[in-house]
Amino acid sequence: MDDKVLLRFLRHYFHHADFKNATQKEAIIAVLKRNADVFVSFPSGYGRTMCYQLPSLIHWNKMSIIIMPHVTRIMSEVNSLRRLKIHSKVISTSTDPSEKTVIYDSLKSTHTALNNFLYVTPDQVSTADFKSLMSHLIQSKKLSYIVVDETHCESQWIYGQKNHEYYTLGKLRRECKDIPWIVVTATAGIDVVDFLRRVLYMKEGPTSFLRFSIPCYRKNIYYDVAYDDIIGISVPHLTQYLERYLNGDDVHRTRNSGKPSGLIFCKTRQVTEQLVRDLKQNGFSIAAFHAGLEDAERYAIKDSFMKGYYQILAVTSTSGMEINKPNIRLIVHWGLPSSITAYYYETGQAGKDGFPARCRIYLTKQSTTYYNADNETILAAEIDPANTIELVQKTAKSFLVFLHSRYMKDYCEGSKCRHSFFADYFGDEKMECIDKCDICSIVSHTAIQKEIQKMGLTNHIKNICSKYQEMDKTFLTTREALSMMKVCKEMVRVQKMRNFESKLATTMKNKEQAKVRNLDVEPIPSTSLVENDDKKDKDQLPSS
Ligand SMILES: Nc1ncnc2c1ncn2[C@@H]1O[C@H](COP(=O)(O)OP(=O)(O)OP(=O)(O)O)[C@@H](O)[C@H]1O
Numbered sequence: 001m002d003d004k005v006l007l008r009f010l011r012h013y014f015h016h017a018d019f020k021n022a023t024q025k026e027a028i029i030a031v032l033k034r035n036a037d038v039f040v041s042f043p044s045g046y047g048r049t050m051c052y053q054l055p056s057l058i059h060w061n062k063m064s065i066i067i068m069p070h071v072t073r074i075m076s077e078v079n080s081l082r083r084l085k086i087h088s089k090v091i092s093t094s095t096d097p098s099e100k101t102v103i104y105d106s107l108k109s110t111h112t113a114l115n116n117f118l119y120v121t122p123d124q125v126s127t128a129d130f131k132s133l134m135s136h137l138i139q140s141k142k143l144s145y146i147v148v149d150e151t152h153c154e155s156q157w158i159y160g161q162k163n164h165e166y167y168t169l170g171k172l173r174r175e176c177k178d179i180p181w182i183v184v185t186a187t188a189g190i191d192v193v194d195f196l197r198r199v200l201y202m203k204e205g206p207t208s209f210l211r212f213s214i215p216c217y218r219k220n221i222y223y224d225v226a227y228d229d230i231i232g233i234s235v236p237h238l239t240q241y242l243e244r245y246l247n248g249d250d251v252h253r254t255r256n257s258g259k260p261s262g263l264i265f266c267k268t269r270q271v272t273e274q275l276v277r278d279l280k281q282n283g284f285s286i287a288a289f290h291a292g293l294e295d296a297e298r299y300a301i302k303d304s305f306m307k308g309y310y311q312i313l314a315v316t317s318t319s320g321m322e323i324n325k326p327n328i329r330l331i332v333h334w335g336l337p338s339s340i341t342a343y344y345y346e347t348g349q350a351g352k353d354g355f356p357a358r359c360r361i362y363l364t365k366q367s368t369t370y371y372n373a374d375n376e377t378i379l380a381a382e383i384d385p386a387n388t389i390e391l392v393q394k395t396a397k398s399f400l401v402f403l404h405s406r407y408m409k410d411y412c413e414g415s416k417c418r419h420s421f422f423a424d425y426f427g428d429e430k431m432e433c434i435d436k437c438d439i440c441s442i443v444s445h446t447a448i449q450k451e452i453q454k455m456g457l458t459n460h461i462k463n464i465c466s467k468y469q470e471m472d473k474t475f476l477t478t479r480e481a482l483s484m485m486k487v488c489k490e491m492v493r494v495q496k497m498r499n500f501e502s503k504l505a506t507t508m509k510n511k512e513q514a515k516v517r518n519l520d521v522e523p524i525p526s527t528s529l530v531e532n533d534d535k536k537d538k539d540q541l542p543s544s
Pocket of ligand 1: 016017018019020021042043044045046047048049050324348352
């Protein structure tokens with residue numbers, strides 16, 4: 001299809017002026033052809049949903065099945081489509097049986113207008129009704145795509161669970177070989193891609209399996225770690241942080257996205273409740289959001305958060321992944337996340353609108369004691385091929401949990417740029433973080449002093465440097481360093497200007513005198529004045 005026509009469809013259905021990025025466009029074109037299985041992995045906010053929604057709509061006389069794990073995510077998708085007057089149906093764990101029958105019957109009826117999308121949760125795929133619908137759609141050539149979306153929410157939990165619903169999806173795949181499968185996920189390492197390919201029986205070969213991915217580097221996100229032995233992990237510290245980055249002047253605010261909000265990921269439901277009690281006392285509008293709440297209460301809390309009545313939610317990992325809000329400015333992990341993948345996905349909730357957001361782990365001593373080199377050796381020794389398969393599986397699983405936490409420990413305690421850590425972990429290309437994490441954004445005082453010395457130190461500049469030293473700052477943030485350099489540069493410029501003006505004044509005076517004496521004087525070129533001054537400044541430098 002011609003680019004112009006494709007763009008016209010995008011504008012017509014979604015009112016977007018252009019593709020969000022080149023990869024989105026390439027993926028859409030590939031999906032549209034319906035001759036290959038397609039794997040799409042983009043970081044949050046890069047528009048991966050569009051990669052199947054637009055092609056499905058262009059094949060207007062067919063229907064696509066979208067399999068997604070979370071009902072709340074499905075509903076938010078369906079509501080967005082509804083606002084665009086695009087019809088879809090939902091069959092999930094929570095759909096009433098009588099309603100299910102009505103939906104299935106209507107989807108099979110030739111008299112009802114075709115819905116473009118049917119959203120289902122994975123558990124529905126093995127039901128007789130669903131299978132019957134599939135046969136009907138295949139026979140009547142009305143099935144466009146089978147999409148497995150949000151797989152990142154699942155892939156980290158399905159390893160080693162043989163009976164998991166995703167294995168059922170693999171069966172479905174074998175039953176409808178001719179329908180293209182589109183698998184959509186957030187950033188995925190090659191191991192996850194391989195795992196999903198295998199379990200979902202995706203096609204093989206360079207023309208039958210196409211992968212579109214965008215590197216994991218999200219430049220609007222600032223990552224850091226706070227250690228309790230340095231700051232003393234405590235609610236007051238967290239309170240200050242939330243206050244500063246949710247309500248303070250530094251917070252990015254957009255006109256349309258309302259009050260900035262935040263998520264605090266906690267290890268257990270009890271911790272979410274406790275934190276809510278503590279933070280409420282400090283005046284935050286906050287609620288706990290986890291699987292232990294009644295459905296109605298969960299719905300009410302989520303709705304209040306989406307509308308901005310609650311500014312913060314304290315969440316458990318699974319529940320936190322159900323949220324989809326563009327203006328989340330802060331993601332806090334209260335304790336160590338379970339794995340790098342989980343941490344990356346959970347922080348994917350921050351800054352989906354593309355504006356700056358911050359992600360911080362509050363690392364307590366306690367939260368790193370899970371990792372212990374002795375345990376690792378014991379576990380490794382226990383993986384003995386002579387053991388029963390169940391025992392090997394069990395030990396291997398504990399070993400995997402261990403391994404994940406070891407990576408997390410390396411992330412927190414190492415001195416590698418946080419973004420580079422993710423890039424290496426997911427096998428992505430190298431990127432330049434510069435000042436988008438705590439590791440990169442601290443500049444040693446010596447380094448900055450050397451830089452300033454290169455400019456030429458005057459007494460004023462020396463004073464500025466010593467002020468920082470008085471403040472006992474061994475490290476400066478990039479912003480502090482840059483503003484200090486700016487001030488120094490300005491001073492050097494003013495100093496040079498003053499010198500230049502005084503030399504010019506002397507020259508003019510000489511010229512006047514020469515005129516009086518009827519003598520010709522060569523004007524002094526300004527550059528030489530500056531260069532001379534540079535030398536003079538350098539000569540004044542103290543040795544470093
Ligand atoms: N071509 C486009 N132009 C402008 N905005 C777009 C375009 N495609 C998608 N978007 C918008 O970008 C945002 C993110 O897209 P989408 O919901 O598909 O994100 P995602 O990559 O699936 O991430 P997540 O599911 O983690 O939110 C949405 O608000 C969507 O409407």
